[in-house]
Amino acid sequence: MAVFTAVTLDDLTQWMDQFPLGQPxxxxxxxxxxENSNFFLTTERGEYVLTVFENLGFEQLPFYLQLMRHLAERGIPVPAPVANARGELVAALQGKPAAIVSKLDGSSQMDPQPVHCFEVGTMLxxxxxxxxxxxxxxxxxRGLDWWQATAPRVLPFLAPENARLLQDEIAYQSDFAGTDSYAGLARGPVHADLFRNNVMFVGERLSGCFDFYFAGVDTWLxxxxxxxNDWCIDLETGKLDGxxxxxxxxxxAAVRPFTRDEASAWQPMLRAAALRFWLSRLYDLHVPRAAEMLTPHDPTHFERILRDRIANPAPGLANHE
Incomplete structure (x- = not known):
């Protein structure tokens, strides 16, 4: 979340009339x-989050917002999108698509312990x-097609050893994506960005997760x-915490047991997850967009994680105990 599009209360005064939330x-x-311009919004009816989408278009957003509604209706603790008077979940604000969702209770747990990770595993x-x-x-x-298309744009900025690492890992993941093991993985809609700052806790109880705007159909693994790769690591080294x-x-696994294909694919998938965020952080650093408020992330964090996952294979899912 960031602010690329400046919005004021005056901008919202008439715009909010289409929503059943009272005045801002x-x-x-x-x-x-x-990725997007985000705001905490207080209205006469309560507290919400307003998002102005900077990259996603009107045609893409129904997937994310309808997915959130689908999950909320099934008891998953996620923000509920607010429909306007025409039943639409997306409305134009300053020429860009925008949406309002409910604000979750609690706060992010940035120093997770096993009890917090257990809650996250159950919820996921x-x-x-x-x-x-x-x-x-x-x-x-932000899957394999995006990795293959984006890598050439950041390679000129990299030191030779990092350029080789990026090219070699994309080749490895491209080969893995063509295997029978990969084809056999269970898949469906995924969050794809379930980091510590996207989950809320009240004490040790998980109260919700948010920011579904990288969601898509991919493997559950x-x-x-x-x-x-985010919840279970030492932040300084990137190494997994047992x-x-x-x-x-x-x-x-207590909710959804792993399959044999998932057990054999676990190590390549940990590498794929590290590659995805190393590459996106490289892209955001070297091909930046202007923003009023912007918090760039350090690409070297996921470079360390990727190098560790290559050098130190994690225990398999079948025998992780």
């Missing part, structure tokens, strides 16, 4: 993240199963790998 009372930009498995019958389909827009990994994987 307060608006505060959210500085974290790098429940989310995958709840979304399995979601009728809309859209690919993960990729979603799990993205989550483990107790947190066990807590998250045990909780997930």
């Amino acid at each position: 009372l307060a608006l505060k930009g959210i500085a974290s993240g790098i 498995a429940r989310m995958h199963l709840a979304a399995h019958d979601f009728p809309l389909a859209q690919p993960n827009l 990729f979603d799990l790998a993205v989550t483990v 107790p947190r990994v066990r807590a998250l994987l045990d909780a997930y």
Whole structure:
């Protein structure tokens, strides 16, 4: 989240008439993240989050917002999109698509312990199963096709050893994506960005997760790998923390047991999850967009994680205990 499009309370006074939320009372930009313009919005009816979408178009957004509604209706703790008087979840604001969703209770847990990872694993498995019958389909827009198209744009900025690492890993993932093991992986709608700052806790109880705007249809194992690579690591080294990994994987498997194909694909998928965020952070650093408030992320964090996953294979899913 960031602020690329400046919005004021005056801008919202008439625009808000289409929503059943009363008049806007307060608006505060959210500085974290790098994709959309986000604001905490207080109205006469309560507290919400307003998002102005900078990259996604009107035709893409129904997938994300309808997915959130689908999950909320099935008891998954996610923000509920607010429809306007015409039943639309997306409305134009300053010429860009915008949406309002409910604001979750709690705060992010930035120093997770096994108890928090257990909660995340349970919720992620429940989310995958709840979304399995979601009728809309859209690919993960930051998947292999995007990696292959984006790597040439950042390679000129990299030192030779990092350029080789990036090229070699994309070749490895391209080969893996053509295997029978990969073809046999269970898939469906995934969050694809379930980092610590996208989950809320009240004490040790998970109260919700948000920011579904990287969601798409992909393998459930990729979603799990993205989550483990953030929740279950030492931030300084990128190395996996055994107790947190066990807590998250045990909780997930108790809701949705792993398949044989998933057990054999776990190591490549941990590498794929690290590659995806190393590459996107390289892209955001070297091909930036102007923003009023912007918090860039350090690409070297996921470079370390990728190098570690290559050098130190993690225990397989079948014997992670």
